Amino acid sequence: MSELATLARPYAAAVFKRSKETGTTEQWSKSLAFMSAVLKDKEISVVVDNPKVSKDRLSALMLDVCQGQVDEEGANFLKLLVQNNRLGLAPTISELFEAYKAENEGYVDVEVTTAYAFSKEEKQRFNSTLEKTLSKKVHMNVTVDKSLIGGVLVRAGDRVIDGSVKGQLQQLAKRL
Template identity: 60%
Template sequence: MSELATLARPYAEAVFKRAKETGTAAKWSDSLAFIATVMRDDVIAETAENPKIGRDRFLNLVLDICQEQLDQEGQNFLKLLVHNNRIKLASAIAQIYDQLKADDEGYIDVEVVSAFFIADEQLNHLTATLERNLKKQVRMTIFIDRALIGGLVVRAGDKVIDGSIKGQLQQLAKRL
């Protein structure tokens, strides 16, 4: 993954710079997410790797799929990725771009996995605690996973806080 991130970073940084210049950060985020979603399709990904198809035919196919979702700059970026044989980096580019955008706007996306529904009061307390510790505004996405048995798993960027019973049992098993 680090190799993909290394290759994707210059593209993400260039798009972010352009988005800042034009005030279109949200639009670019949507465009990159759409391209990444298209490239996650197994058939499209296989077609991108097929040498019999050719870059121009593949580009026309992807442009047809994306035409309603991308403006002219987005289409030009897609053409650049295809012609530089970097279309497989679409997901990594979108992820790095979103991180750059979040850093610039002063927030962090946090994924919370809970064994049970979290009450509003607990959620407010968790949000305040995370914002204080991370020193950023928190945008939280919550998932329910009964396999945790109890507690929470919090993922914020590359930080993971495992306060679940399942995680504690796994740690105990390792110690024994």
């Protein structure tokens, strides 16, 4: 992943800079997410990974699939990725773009895994606590995983807060 991120970072930074200049951050976000979703499709990935498919045919295919979902700049960006043999980086570029966007807008996307579903009040209190802890506005995505036994597991970027019973038991097992 770090190798992909290293290759994708200049593209993501350039796209983010351009989106800020033109005020099209949301459009770019949607376009990159769509490109990423298309490339995750197995049938498309087989064609993309096939060395016998010419760059022109691949560009035409991708533009046809993405028609109506990307604007002219997005189409040019897609062509650039194809010409530079970097089309496979689109999902990573999309992730990095979203990270730049979050940093710029002063929020952080947080993945919260909990053993039991939050009530509305608990979710609001937990959200407030996370905002104080991380010193940023928080966008929470909550999933339930009964294997945690109890507590929560929080992932905010590269930061992980493990307050689950399962995590505590694993720590105890390591110490023993």
